[in-house]
Amino acid sequence: METLTKLFKNNIRQYGMIIALIFIMVLFQVLTGGLLLKPINITNLILQNSYILVLAIGMVLVIITGHIDLSVGSIAAFVGAISALLMVNMHLSPVLAVIVSLLVGALVGAWQGFWVAYVRIPAFIVTLAGMLLFRGLTMIVLEGQSISPFPNGFQKISSGFIPDLGSGGLNLVALLAGIVLSVIFVINEVRDRAQHRKYNFDVIPQGLFIAKLVVLLVVINLFTYMLATYSGIPNILVLMFLLIVIYSFVMNKTVMGRHVYALGGNEKAAGLSGVKTKKVTFWVFVNMGVLAAISGLIFAARLNAATPKAGTNFELDAIAACFIGGASASGGIGTVFGAIIGGLVMGVLNNGMSLVGLGIDWQQGIKGLVLLLAVAFDIYNKNKRAV
Numbered sequence: 001m002e003t004l005t006k007l008f009k010n011n012i013r014q015y016g017m018i019i020a021l022i023f024i025m026v027l028f029q030v031l032t033g034g035l036l037l038k039p040i041n042i043t044n045l046i047l048q049n050s051y052i053l054v055l056a057i058g059m060v061l062v063i064i065t066g067h068i069d070l071s072v073g074s075i076a077a078f079v080g081a082i083s084a085l086l087m088v089n090m091h092l093s094p095v096l097a098v099i100v101s102l103l104v105g106a107l108v109g110a111w112q113g114f115w116v117a118y119v120r121i122p123a124f125i126v127t128l129a130g131m132l133l134f135r136g137l138t139m140i141v142l143e144g145q146s147i148s149p150f151p152n153g154f155q156k157i158s159s160g161f162i163p164d165l166g167s168g169g170l171n172l173v174a175l176l177a178g179i180v181l182s183v184i185f186v187i188n189e190v191r192d193r194a195q196h197r198k199y200n201f202d203v204i205p206q207g208l209f210i211a212k213l214v215v216l217l218v219v220i221n222l223f224t225y226m227l228a229t230y231s232g233i234p235n236i237l238v239l240m241f242l243l244i245v246i247y248s249f250v251m252n253k254t255v256m257g258r259h260v261y262a263l264g265g266n267e268k269a270a271g272l273s274g275v276k277t278k279k280v281t282f283w284v285f286v287n288m289g290v291l292a293a294i295s296g297l298i299f300a301a302r303l304n305a306a307t308p309k310a311g312t313n314f315e316l317d318a319i320a321a322c323f324i325g326g327a328s329a330s331g332g333i334g335t336v337f338g339a340i341i342g343g344l345v346m347g348v349l350n351n352g353m354s355l356v357g358l359g360i361d362w363q364q365g366i367k368g369l370v371l372l373l374a375v376a377f378d379i380y381n382k383n384k385r386a387v
Helices: 002-010 012-031 039-064 072-089 094-117 123-142 152-159 172-198 206-229 235-253 255-265 267-272 277-303 314-324 336-355 360-386
Strands: none
Touching (some): 012 336, 039 072, 039 206, 039 235, 039 277, 039 336, 072 123, 072 277, 072 314, 094 152, 094 277, 152 235, 152 277, 172 206, 235 277, 255 277, 314 336, 314 360
16 A cells, blocks of 8 residues: 555656546546547547647657747648648649658757757747747748648548458457557566566555556557447557657657756756756757647648648647646656646547537636646645655
């Protein structure tokens, strides 16, 4: 019991948000008469929130370093406009257009990273200027009009599904993916537990560990089964899965990840310890630019058009997802998994409130309260630990 209490206290924000997500899902499942967790709505949830979740992955790194980025929505719109110019007007190959668009995102991130890291202008000011600058450039590129339609191959980024092995009935690829993920998950959990025991770290009792495995295996396979009953695995889900795995690995297992946490925890101490703080800050913003570009491409493919109003409020949703998912406003704390959970909380809230017929005014108000409570909870825990 003492070990369980310690583990829960050390991960209270993460566990709290998972419990909150489950509670919100159950609540709206009841209020909508079972519509929320229907296979078609689960697929829609993935498609509707994919671009925000991609932004949240990059935003959590920015927040961990103690900065903020208000320009990501405008960058997403700008990159979407560039991609439309290349593919629709200039008839460039979608593959080449995507590569060029990602390079544009990286250059934009480098531009902002330079001012923040080397000129030492606060990120709030730099990215606020970027928000205005790239929104204006978007309107200039599009000449105030929407450009469409995109090639079919490009549209499949957001609307396509992994081809099935069979024909009709359940989607075999989705079912096989569930089995493969289950095996990988069990191996990884058992290996991590063995490593913790080897170095005498606290681990949960074996019975509870087995129960945890069983519950998560049921969730994984139930999720893939639901996808299998509709159209299978969306292409965008594969992209998101790869991003989550890669960024979780980088943040938890690499020197770069440790440097990002060190910078956010105490910049001066990190510098004295040999961390190249300016370089780390610069590359975090370059990374944010690339992920904002990916988000812009996803949104443009889903909308099948580049519009001057694309990306509006994306930055607010991404920032909210990070804070709700456990990132600290003072930097040094946060996880990629937590940002994804925070994004899902916001996504399920949006979807559930729409299904029960709440207007946009109520939706905005409730989301604002959820964000305020999440940050207040973080401040409360921090003050409690200080005492």
